[in-house]
Amino acid sequence: MSAFVRPMTEADLPVVAEIEREAFGASPRSNAMGEADLREELVRPWSRTWVAEADTAVSGFLLAWHIVDEIHVLNVAVRREKRRGGIARVLLTQLFSYAREKSVVAMYLEVRMGNRPAIELYRVHGFHTVNIRRSYYADGEDALEMRLDFDARGAIIIAADEVPLPEP
Ligand SMILES: CC(C)(COP(=O)(O)OP(=O)(O)OC[C@H]1O[C@@H](n2cnc3c(N)ncnc32)[C@H](O)[C@@H]1OP(=O)(O)O)[C@@H](O)C(=O)NCCC(=O)NCCS
Structure with missing residues (x-):
């Protein structure tokens, strides 16, 4: 499989909204972004x-x-299969190379406490947990706040989690 990354365009909105629905559910309490929300992000x-095209399919x-010298990662999702x-x-x-090109000093994100695949993904990329935000999501689940800092050369500053995670 090959994967090619490029900026999202208007033409991608239906498929990206479908990936969102698959990842985050279509119930009224879900926080999945629809096409209209995604269109707003384009402007x-x-x-x-x-988007990542794997063997040509998004x-x-x-x-x-990207706000001033920080990046807030709002979402990453991949088709289940x-x-x-x-x-x-x-x-x-791609995000890291963009961050270095723009001299970003820190990246942060929130992730559901129970979302082990995503937490692991972020950890292996150098994010560490700095805070637990209680009842952050509409269904009451807590969020981990994770953060990654770059030094002046764009190198990742390696830091241990500041908040111990509960056992899975
Ligand atoms: C989290 C998610 C985006 C990972 O996407 P992915 O393409 O499967 O991830 P990758 O194959 O690039 O994995 C990279 C690394 O992340 C970690 N990882 C990814 N999925 C994992 C899992 N299910 N269990 C443990 N570690 C996992 C591993 O360290 C993995 O490296 P490895 O495969 O060499 O062990 C995907 O599971 C997803 O779309 N989940 C639903 C949406 C979501 O929860 N997004 C996060 C919102 S904050």
């Missing part, structure tokens, strides 16, 4: 969204906000 000046995407194939890794690699 926000601070929003950066990339199979994952990453949404981040394509997971564990390295697509999220390729999307994060």
Whole structure:
């Protein structure tokens, strides 16, 4: 499988919304972004969204906000049947190269406490847990706040988790 990353365009919205629904559910309490939400991201000046084409089909995407010298990662999702194939890794690699090009000093994100695949993905890329945000999500689940800092050369500052995670 090959994976090619490029900026999201209007034409990608239906498939990206489908990946969102598959990943985050279509119930009224879900926080999945629909086509209209994604379209708004295309025009926000601070929003950066990339899609990954795996063997030519859009199979994952990453949404981040770049504000001054920080990046907030809002979402990463990959089609279920394509997971564990390295697509999220390729999307994060793109984000890291963008961050270095723009002299970003820190990246942060929130992730559901029970989302072990995503927590593991972020950890292997150098994020560490700095805080637990209680009842952060609409269904009451807590969020881990994770963060990654770059030094002046763009190298990742390696830090241990500051908040111990509960056992799975
Ligand atoms: C989290 C998610 C984006 C990972 O995408 P992916 O393309 O499968 O991830 P990759 O194949 O690039 O994995 C990279 C690394 O992340 C970690 N990882 C990914 N999925 C994992 C899992 N199910 N269990 C443990 N570690 C996992 C591993 O370290 C993996 O490296 P390895 O395969 O060499 O062990 C995907 O599971 C997904 O779309 N989940 C639903 C949406 C979601 O929860 N997004 C996060 C919102 S904050």
